[in-house]
Amino acid sequence: MKEKRLAIVGEILSGQGGVYWLSGDNSTALKRAYEALEIQTRLGNLHGMSACYNIIGNVYTTLQNPTKQLEYILKRVALVKKWAMKKD
Numbered sequence: 185m186k187e188k189r190l191a192i193v194g195e196i197l198s199g200q201g202g203v204y205w206l207s208g209d210n211s212t213a214l215k216r217a218y219e220a221l222e223i224q225t226r227l228g229n230l231h232g233m234s235a236c237y238n239i240i241g242n243v244y245t246t247l248q249n250p251t252k253q254l255e256y257i258l259k260r261v262a263l264v265k266k267w268a269m270k271k272d
Contacts, residue, residue, distance in 0.1 A: 187227065190223055190226075191223075191227055191229065191232075193223060194220050194224045194229070194232055195220075195232065197216045197217075197219045197220035197223065198216070198217065198224070198232065198235050198236055201214070201216035201220060201236070201239045201240075202239050204216060205217075205242055205243050205246065210246055210247055213239065213243050214243050217236050217239040217240045218240070220232070220235075220236050221236035221237070221240070224236055230263050230267040233263055234260050234263045234264055234267065237256045237257070237259045237260035237263065238256075238257075240252075240256045241253050241256035241257045241260065244256060
C-alpha cells in the first residue's frame with residue numbers, strides 16, 4: 185500500500201511540474217519534476233520517469249539551455265526504447 189501511495193505522490197508531483205512549466209514558473213517546475221523523478225526512479229516506473237524527463241527537457245527548452253534539453257530528451261528516448269522492449 186505504501187508503494188501505491190508513493191506512486192500517487194510521484195504522479196501528482198509530475199503533474200504539478202507540468203502545470204508550473206506551462207504557467208512560466210520554471211524553477212518550481214524543475215523542483216517538482218526532479219522530486220517526481222526521484223520517486224519514479226525508486227519505484228522503477230519507466231513510464232513515470234519518461235514523463236519527468238519530458239517535463240525537465242521542456243523547462244530547459246524554455247530556459248534556452250540546449251545542452252541540458254538534449255541531455256534529458258536523450259534520457260527520455262533511451263527509457264522509451266527500454267520500456268517498449270519490455271512490452272514485447
